[in-house]
Every structure is written in C-alpha cells, then in structure tokens.
Amino acid sequence: MKKFRGIFLKNEKEIAKMRIANGMVSRILDALGEAIKPGISTMFLEEVTQDICHKMNVKPAFQGYYGFPYALCCSVNETVVHGFPSKDRILKEGDIVSCDMGVCYEGFYGDSARTFLVGEVSQEAKDLCRVTEESLHYGIAAAKIGNTLYDISAAVQRHAEKNGLKVIRNFVGHGIGSSLHEKPEVPNFVPKGGANVPLQEGMVLAIEPMLAIGTYEVTILSDKWTANTKDGSLAAHFEHSVAIRSDGPEILSLSSNYSGAY
Numbered sequence: 001m002k003k004f005r006g007i008f009l010k011n012e013k014e015i016a017k018m019r020i021a022n023g024m025v026s027r028i029l030d031a032l033g034e035a036i037k038p039g040i041s042t043m044f045l046e047e048v049t050q051d052i053c054h055k056m057n058v059k060p061a062f063q064g065y066y067g068f069p070y071a072l073c074c075s076v077n078e079t080v081v082h083g084f085p086s087k088d089r090i091l092k093e094g095d096i097v098s099c100d101m102g103v104c105y106e107g108f109y110g111d112s113a114r115t116f117l118v119g120e121v122s123q124e125a126k127d128l129c130r131v132t133e134e135s136l137h138y139g140i141a142a143a144k145i146g147n148t149l150y151d152i153s154a155a156v157q158r159h160a161e162k163n164g165l166k167v168i169r170n171f172v173g174h175g176i177g178s179s180l181h182e183k184p185e186v187p188n189f190v191p192k193g194g195a196n197v198p199l200q201e202g203m204v205l206a207i208e209p210m211l212a213i214g215t216y217e218v219t220i221l222s223d224k225w226t227a228n229t230k231d232g233s234l235a236a237h238f239e240h241s242v243a244i245r246s247d248g249p250e251i252l253s254l255s256s257n258y259s260g261a262y
Contacts, residue, residue: 002202004197004200004203005183005195005197006183007175007182007183007184007197007200007203008175008177008178008182008183009200009201009202009203010177010202010203010204010243011202014108014177014178015202015204015243015250015252017105017106017107017108018108018109018110018176018177018204018241018243018252019252020105020106020110021058021103021104021105021106021108021109021110021252022110022111022112022241022252022253023110023252023253024056024058024103024105024110025101025102025103025110025111025112025241025253026112026253026254026255026258027052027255028048028049028052028053028101028103029099029101029112029113029114029255029258030255030257030258031048031052032045032048032049032072032099032101032116033114033116033258035048036091036097036116036118037091037118037119038091038092038093038095038118038119039090039091039092040090040091041085041086041087041088041089041090041091042074042076042083042085042086042089042091042097043085043086043087043089045072045074045085045097045099046070046071046072046074046085049071049072049101050071053071053103056103058103058104058105059103059104060072060101060102060103060104061101061102061103061104061109061110061111061180062100062101062102062180065180068082068225069084070084070085071101072085072099072100072101073098073099073100073101073113074089074097074098074099075097075098075099075100075226075235075237076089076091076095076096076097076098077095077096077097077234077235078228078229078232078233078234078235079098079226079227079228079235080098080168080171080210080212080218080227080228080229080235080237081098081100081171081210081227081237082100082225082226082227083098083225083226084223084225084226091118092118092119093118093119093120093121094118094119094120094121094122094125095118095119095121096115096116096117096118096121096125096128096129096234096236097115097116097118098113098114098115098116098235098236098237099113099114099115099116100112100113100237100239101113102180104180107178108177108178109176109177109178109179109180110176110241110252110253111176111180111206111239111241111253112239112240112241112253113208113237113238113239114238114239114258115129115132115133115236115237115238117129124213124234125234127163128165128211128212128213128234128235128236129236130260131159131160131163131165131211132160132165132209132210132211132236132237132238133236133238133260134159135155135156135159135160135188135209135211135238136156136207136208136209136238136239136240138155138156138158138159139152139153139155139156139188139207139209140152140207140240140242140249140251141155141249142154142155143199143205143207143242143244143249144199144244144248144249145199145200145201145244145246146199147198147199148196148197148198148199149184149186149195149196149197149198149199150187150190150191150194150196151199152186152205152207153186153187153188153189153190153191154190156188156189156207156209157188157189157190160188160209160211165211165212165213166211166212166213166214166215166216167188167189167209167210167211167216168188168210168211168212168216168218168235169187169188169189169216170218170227171208171210171218171227172185172186172187172188172208173185173186173187173188173205173206173207173208173239174186174205174206175203175204175205175206176204176205176206176241177204184197184205186205186206186207186208188208188209188210188211199244200244201244201245201246202243202244203243203244204241204242204243204244204252205241205242205244206239206240206241206242207239207240207242208237208238208239208240209237209238209239210235210236210237211235211236212229212233212234212235212236213233213234213235214229214231214232214233215229215230215231215233217229217230217231218230239253240252240253240254241253
C-alpha cells in the first residue's frame with residue numbers, strides 16, 4: 001500500500017476487498033429500507049443488521065469502535081448522526097431515519113449511510129432528503145483526478161446552500177481502508193485553511209453530507225454519542241465509499257436495488 005501525503009493509496013486487490021465489504025453494507029441498507037415502516041422500533045433495525053452480519057459472517061465495523069455499543073447508527077428526525085437504536089423509539093408516520101452502517105471484511109472496511117422516509121412525510125422532509133442525496137452525488141462527481149479534496153467539499157456545499165440547507169460542520173467524511181477512519185478528512189464545506197490535497201488514484205474516501213433545515217450547530221446528548229441539531233430541526237445523512245480511479249470515481253457502496261429515498 002503506497003502513501004501520498006500520509007494518505008494510503010489502495011491497489012487493485014485492496015479495492016476489490018473494499019468493493020466486497022461495501023457490497024455487504026449496501027445489501028444491509030437495502031434490507032433496512034424494506035423493514036422501515038411506522039410502528040417498528042429502531043432496535044428492530046439493529047436486530048436486522050446483526051442478523052445479516054451473522055449470516056454473512058462479517059464483523060460490524062461500528063460496534064465497539066471507541067466504545068460505540070451497536071452495529072447500526074440509527075438517527076431519527078433531528079438526530080444528525082450516531083443515534084442509538086432503542087426499543088422505546090417507535091417510528092411513526094412522517095419520520096425520517098438515517099441508517100449508517102459499516103463492516104470489516106478480510107481487514108478492509110465498507111461504510112455507507114442512507115436516510116429513509118417513514119410512510120408519508122412532509123414535502124419539507126422529502127426536499128431535505130433529496131437535496132442531501134443530490135449533494136452527495138455532486139461531491140462524488142468532483143472526486144476525480146485533476147481536482148482537489150476541497151473541490152468535493154465545494155460541490156457539496158454549493159448545492160446544499162443553493163437549496164437553503166445548512167451543512168453540519170462538526171462531522172466530516174474521511175478516508176477509509178484497512179482502518180475505518182483514515183486521512184484525509186473530507187469536509188462538506190470549504191474550510192478556511194486546512195490541508196487541501198490533489199486527488200490521486202487509489203484514494204478511497206467516505207463522502208457523507210449531513211444537512212439540516214435549520215442551524216448547522218449540534219448538541220451532543222448525555223450518552224456522548226447522539227448528535228442532535230441544536231434547534232431541533234430535521235437533518236439528513238447520505239454516504240458512499242468512493243474509490244478515485246483513472247477513469248473517474250467508482251462508488252463501491254452502490255446498490256442496484258436502491259433508487260433514492262425520495
């Protein structure tokens with residue numbers, strides 16, 4: 001594995017393993033999307049995730065990571081990221097729920113997230129999810145050789161703000177490979193200063209816009225994980241693991257069974 005400015009560049013064999021890992025993640029997210037409906041608990045989604053991981057004989061990436069207790073981050077409505085599944089949190093008509101999931105396969109990680117609609121939701125919630133997912137794909141389109149890391153950031157931020165949404169700034173995307181989080185950080189906004197780098201073949205980036213209707217500020221709850229918007233406004237989260245290739249970006253976590261949350 002080569003390095004460029006401290007960033008691990010993956011070879012074909014390593015990317016092939018990450019393609020398998022991310023394929024597993026996408027299948028789990030497909031199953032969660034089918035399971036989500038009014039009346040179920042978010043803990044049921046954790047149980048679905050654990051069951052599929054067991055059947056695939058693969059390790060959930062998040063469980064135990066810095067003490068996180070679950071395989072699934074399950075974030076409802078105003079929760080941006082890192083929500084705990086709970087038997088007491090029952091999904092209701094009109095909710096939106098972000099599911100963030102990762103696995104480790106033969107020493108390499110996959111990581112992806114989607115926000116799902118629960119039954120019939122407001123137009124505001126639909127637009128939030130649509131623009132967040134579109135922002136992800138604008139960022140991915142910019143993830144090509146000849147561009148820099150902050151070209152990805154600018155593409156996400158431009159589309160989000162053009163549509164009146166706020167970019168969460170406390171959390172960013174990241175490199176991914178034999179570790180769940182590697183260099184570089186991938187912000188969803190263009191920071192002042194920071195370590196901008198040219199994109200190189202073999203980089204693999206987890207690009208993950210998190211957008212909110214109200215403020216970009218967040219509050220961390222007493223569990224030290226759950227991050228809510230400070231004003232209680234709705235937030236959405238979409239993520240793909242993307243390899244930088246000579247012929248353009250390759251989405252490793254793409255699913256043929258998923259056509260969009262909206």
